[in-house]
Amino acid sequence: MPVYALNLFDVADRDEYLAYARRSPAAVAAHGGRVVALGQFRESVTGDIEPRRVLILVEWESKDAFDSYRNDPELADLHPHRENGSANYIWHLFDRLDDLRPLLKLE
Template sequence: MTEHDGTGPVYALNLFDLADREEYLAYARRSTAEVARHGGRVVALGRLREVVRGDIAPRQVLILVEWESETAFRGYLDDPALADLHPHRVRGSAAYVWHLFDRLQDLRPLLKCVAS
């Protein structure tokens, strides 16, 4: 992984299983507006269709969020006004995978690193 200054768009990949429907609903009812307020936008929602290949255990749900920056993402996580919100996500989900990805226009920057 590389160091970043927290600026520029990032994508948060969320993969998880539902553990408690009511708890996750309590999170979902508020999270969309709060994500937007903090500079995030849900790009995709998905339900697992099929495991084709992979090194991680399958998860039921995919949510892909585009954030204005890593700083915006961290602001969402660390906002004291949301201290009562995040526990609903934790209790409502299981086997959570949350990864941040830098936005790329194409794969050349990655391929250049591999070729070096």
């Protein structure tokens, strides 16, 4: 079942994040991921989360595909660029739903 990875963060070190951004699209695709959306923060409408400047939404074929990307030893030198190039990182996984019925079932 597909999962979505919501990435919200601020760029802390441009050069470090660029080093990640140059290699990550191919690595993500090789592990069954697809970038669905890229965004730049516009405004806070409601909610109590501190805004982050960048949004990246990635669709993964499965949780296993996501885990294979995170744990691939050949990418051990890639992930530190993301970590060192960003700040205030939020990385949440969401299961794909075709509609909201599973969330709205009465128990």
